[in-house]
Amino acid sequence: MPVERTDGEIRISAPLAANDIAQLKAGEHVRFYGTIYTARDAAHRRMLAAIEKGEPLPVDLDGQIIYYVGPTPARPGRVIGSAGPTTAMRMDPFTPKLLELGLKMIIGKGGRGPVVRQALQEHK
Structure with missing residues (x-):
C-alpha cells in the first residue's frame, strides 16, 4: 500500500495515486520507503528538453516522488x-x-510560484 498508517507512523512508498495523496495533511510527519528520484534544475532542464523532442524519459514519472536535493x-x-x-x-x-506526466510528490525547500500552485491543484 503506498500510504500506510501504523502505530502512529505514516509510511509512504511510490508509485502513488491521487487518492493516496488526499489522505495526507499538511504538517504530518512521514517516512519514505522505496525509490525516490533526485533531480535539480539541470536534470529538470534535460527532462523538459526530452519531452519537447518527443523522447522518452529515463524513468516513468507517473506516481513518483522527486527530491530536489543538493548533494555534496x-x-x-x-x-x-x-x-x-x-x-x-x-x-x-x-x-x-x-x-x-503524473509526478505525485515533490520534496524541496521554500515556496512555489502561482503557476506551480495551480498545476498542483490541477494534477492531484
Whole structure:
C-alpha cells in the first residue's frame, strides 16, 4: 500500500495515486520507503528538453516522488556525502509539465510560484 498508517507512523512508498495523496495533511510527519528520484534544475532542464523532442524519459514519472536535493561529495570511505533539500522555486519552469506526466510528490525547500500552485491543484 503506498500510504500506510501504523502505530502512529505514516509510511509512504511510490508509485502513488491521487487518492493516496488526499489522505495526507499538511504538517504530518512521514517516512519514505522505496525509490525516490533526485533531480535539480539541470536534470529538470534535460527532462523538459526530452519531452519537447518527443523522447522518452529515463524513468516513468507517473506516481513518483522527486527530491530536489543538493548533494555534496562523499568523504573518503563513505558512499555518499550529505544531501540536503535545495530551493524548490528553481524548478518552477519545469514542474507543471512533470505534474502533467503524473509526478505525485515533490520534496524541496521554500515556496512555489502561482503557476506551480495551480498545476498542483490541477494534477492531484
